[in-house]
Each structure stands twice: as C-alpha cells, then as structure tokens.
Amino acid sequence: MPGASLNYFLEEEEHLSMRVSFSLTIFTALMNNVRSTVLDNDILGDPHVYCGDNYIEVQFETRNAFKGFIFVEDHLADPSCRSTAVENLDDERRNASIRLGFKSCDVERRRSNNPRGMYVTTSLFLAFQPDFLTKIDRVYVVQCFYMEMEKIFEKQIQVK
Incomplete structure (x- = not known):
C-alpha cells in the first residue's frame, strides 16, 4: 500500500x-x-487645439480606433471632464476629442500683463485602455491665450 x-x-x-x-x-x-x-495604437501627428469663445476643444487622431478615454487631471470621476470611446466605432473614425468649458473641471484662467490677455490652461490624460495605464498613454498640457483688445476711446470736446 x-x-x-x-x-x-x-x-x-x-x-x-x-x-x-x-x-x-x-x-x-x-x-x-x-x-x-x-x-497597437498611437497618436498620429500633433493634437489639434481649438480655442473657442468660452471653451477649449482638443482633437487627437489615432492610428486605430480609440477605445480609451481622455480626462482632465484629478477629474476622472466627473463625466463632464472626460470623453469616453464611442461603442461600435468603425475603423475609419480614429479620432478622440474632448471639449471643456472655461468654468468647468478646474480649467485654470490666469491674467497676463505682458502681453495683456488671459491664459487658459488644463492638463489632459489620454488613456488608450480604460482599465489600466499603458506605456503609450500620454499627458498633454493644453493652453490657449486670449489677447486683450486695445481700448481706445475718442470723444471730441469743445472748449470755449
């Protein structure tokens, strides 16, 4: 046994x-x-930044369909501060984008005296995989500058 x-x-x-x-x-x-x-994905070229009247929009073109998300630093939990991938995306649409209002997601607004105007800045994380970080993920600091217009007042005065 x-x-x-x-x-x-x-x-x-x-x-x-x-x-x-x-x-x-x-x-x-x-x-x-x-x-x-x-x-097997990556950013093609540079991101396109659009500085609107009251928003910043950033568009990324990717080699393959984007299945991750873009989010503002420290605001992943806020749905208005992130952009998720679109389900059932065809292979021809390989763009990822996010649009942020100036008063949302702690977008920083900073006045400048030289040159006169305002800087609007935020940090964006681009994550290719929604469940974990990968070596191809990117962080972008996006900045728009809005120049202050010159104020010239003209008034005719008559002196007697």
Whole structure:
C-alpha cells in the first residue's frame, strides 16, 4: 500500500502541474493578445487645439480606433471632464476629442500683463485602455491665450 499511495500522490502532483502549466499558458496568451491590441495604437501627428469663445476643444487622431478615454487631471470621476470611446466605432473614425468649458473641471484662467490677455490652461490624460495605464498613454498640457483688445476711446470736446 505505501507504494500505491506514493504513485497516487505523484499522479496528482503531475495533474496539478499540468493544470497550472495550462492555466499559465492561457493567461500568457490572453495577456499577449491584450498587450498587442492595446499597444497597437498611437497618436498620429500633433493634437489639434481649438480655442473657442468660452471653451477649449482638443482633437487627437489615432492610428486605430480609440477605445480609451481622455480626462482632465484629478477629474476622472466627473463625466463632464472626460470623453469616453464611442461603442461600435468603425475603423475609419480614429479620432478622440474632448471639449471643456472655461468654468468647468478646474480649467485654470490666469491674467497676463505682458502681453495683456488671459491664459487658459488644463492638463489632459489620454488613456488608450480604460482599465489600466499603458506605456503609450500620454499627458498633454493644453493652453490657449486670449489677447486683450486695445481700448481706445475718442470723444471730441469743445472748449470755449
């Protein structure tokens, strides 16, 4: 009996080893698939920044369909401060964008005396994968400058 028990334990250990090896193989294959899917994207060119009357809009063109999100630093939980990927996106639409009002998401407004005007600044995180950070994610500091118009008043005065 002692020999039979030893064989039983050796067989169980071999089965366990095979199950662990099989599980690791499946896990590795899944991770390679996720990594190749996620890392197979990038920003093409420079972002396009539009400085509107009361908003900033930033558009990014990506190599493949964008499945992540863009969010303002420290405002991930606020839906108005992030832009999520569109579901069922066709391969031709590879753009990601976000539009922020000046009075939302702690967009910084700072006056300038030289040159006279106002800087509007925010930090945007572009995450290609919504569940975790990747090495291709980017952070952009976006800034618009609004020059103050010269104020010239003319009035004719008559002196007697």
